Amino acid sequence: MAREVNNLTTQIRSEFGKGSARRARREGLVPAVLYGHHTEPRHLLLNSLEFSAVLRAHGTNSLLTLDIEGEEQLALPKQIDVHPLTRIIEHTDLLVVRKGEKVVVEISLTLTGDSAPGTLVTQDASYIEVEADATNLPEDFEVSVEDAAAGVRITAADIELPAGTTLVSDPEMLIVNIIEAPSESDLEAGEDEGVAGAIAETQAADKAESAE
Incomplete structure (x- = not known):
């Protein structure tokens, strides 16, 4: 099944730095960089909810149609940085693609x-x-x-x-x-070996402490 072309309206990002990136995320926006085909990188802001919905529905290889101040540009997510705890998308790199191009x-x-x-x-x-x-x-x-x-x-x-x-x-x-699939006897033997190994490690540790 071919992927849908997902339309996303973007904003041009004019402020940079960690502070501006945090403000953007608080406003529900994802900082993004669009690059490729020997063009100058373009710094954008994506709607976080819309971008997340696309990724959930179609995966990280979702084909995007970006509306950049009225200009349409096809792109693919190249890298997506997600906060390890909050799971909020913190930043994404987007790759410029063209119809008929192989990736x-x-x-x-x-x-x-x-x-x-x-x-x-x-x-x-x-x-x-x-x-x-x-x-x-x-x-x-x-x-x-x-x-x-x-x-x-x-x-x-x-x-x-x-x-x-x-x-x-x-x-x-x-x-x-x-x-x-392992049999019950195999599983029991594995458990016995695990217990024996743990006992041996404990005894070795006790001997090392005694030697000290």
């Missing part, structure tokens, strides 16, 4: 289906890098593990890509590994 992006992977009984699914990668038309980026890729038996390995090369999209990641990169 390299990370596309998330979603596992579907249930593997065969008695197996365990381990996912080694949650995304792959692909090159695709900037105006026709896939939303995500589904990876089916339906009835997959132990020993099945799915690599990046096994992901079915739509026409016009090429793989950039290493084709041999492991995505999913299907293994036999």
Whole structure:
């Protein structure tokens, strides 16, 4: 499924520095820098609620149509800085794109289906890098593990890509590994080993303290 073109009205940012950035965020705006195609960087302000809604609905590769004082410009989020505690978007870099242009992006992977009984699914990668038309980026890729038996390995090369999209990641990169589910005895043995290891570490620490 191709991504929607999301319209965002922007403001030209005329004040700079940490103080002005904090004021902008308090006013519900996200400081942004738009760059690319050998153009001068443009400092903008985006509506925080609108930008967040686009990212929630369509992901971090959302194609944007920016209204910059009446001028339309296509762009893709290149980097999004989020506060680790408040989860507020503090800043974003936007990349200028043009219709028909190819870009390299990370596309998330979603596992579907249930593997065969008695197996365990381990996912080694949650995304792959692909090159695709900037105006026709896939939303995500589904990876089916339906009835997959132990020993099945799915690599990046096994992901079915739509026409016009090429793989950039290493084709041999492991995505999913299907293994036999551990038995109850295996789990009990693992717990016993863990307890034994903890006891051994404690005894070693006691001996070290006694030697001191």
